[in-house]
Amino acid sequence: MRVLIILSLIFSFACNQTQQQVVSKEKGEAYSSVKVASSISLDSIPKIMKSEAEWKAELTEEEFYILRQKGTERSFTGDLLSNKEEGTYVCAGCDLPLFESGTKFKSGTGWPSFWEPVGSANVLEDADTSHGMRRVEVLCGRCDGHLGHVFDDGPKPTGLRYCINSVSLDFVKKGAEDKE
Secondary structure (H helix, E strand, O other), X not given: OHHHHHHHHHHOOOXXXXXXXXXXXXXXXXXXXXXXXXXXXXXXXXXXXXXXXXXXXXXXXXXXXXXXXXXXXXXXXXXXXXXXXXXXXXXXXXXXXXXXXXXXXXXXOOOOEEOOOOOOOOEEEEEEOHHHOOEEEXXXXXXXXXXXXXXXXXXXXXXXXXXXXXXXXXXXXXXXXXXX
């Protein structure tokens, strides 16, 4: 764990913020004037701590199942699987930027796949030995929401495939203007 923390500090990028509109795909609400950072260092991501009841009140039933109970949506059903627009994928639980559209690729697995997160502190990794196999779970760096898993069969330059549930993501379209 210490090695991961040290590496995340070394490879963290400068905070590059832009104003964009976040639209929640499940709730249909617009969150305007949200600052979207391309990367945030480990020291600057404060953890969000909420009770199970608070999360249940804020998330849809499906979001709660995926993000808080480590569920998985059915393959080929997510609304962001075929999204080809430019922008940033953020956590559906806390709006933390997770992946840029330029790192998304078609893996054929049925879930949105990315070869690199926006920052090492934004997407955390944890060992997952459930279902009789060893995998690496990926979690939101701010709210610890379950996003999916990472595998080492992705494209260059990283060789990684972050296989992410659409339900755990919201999408911020590049250049979206504040409508207020």
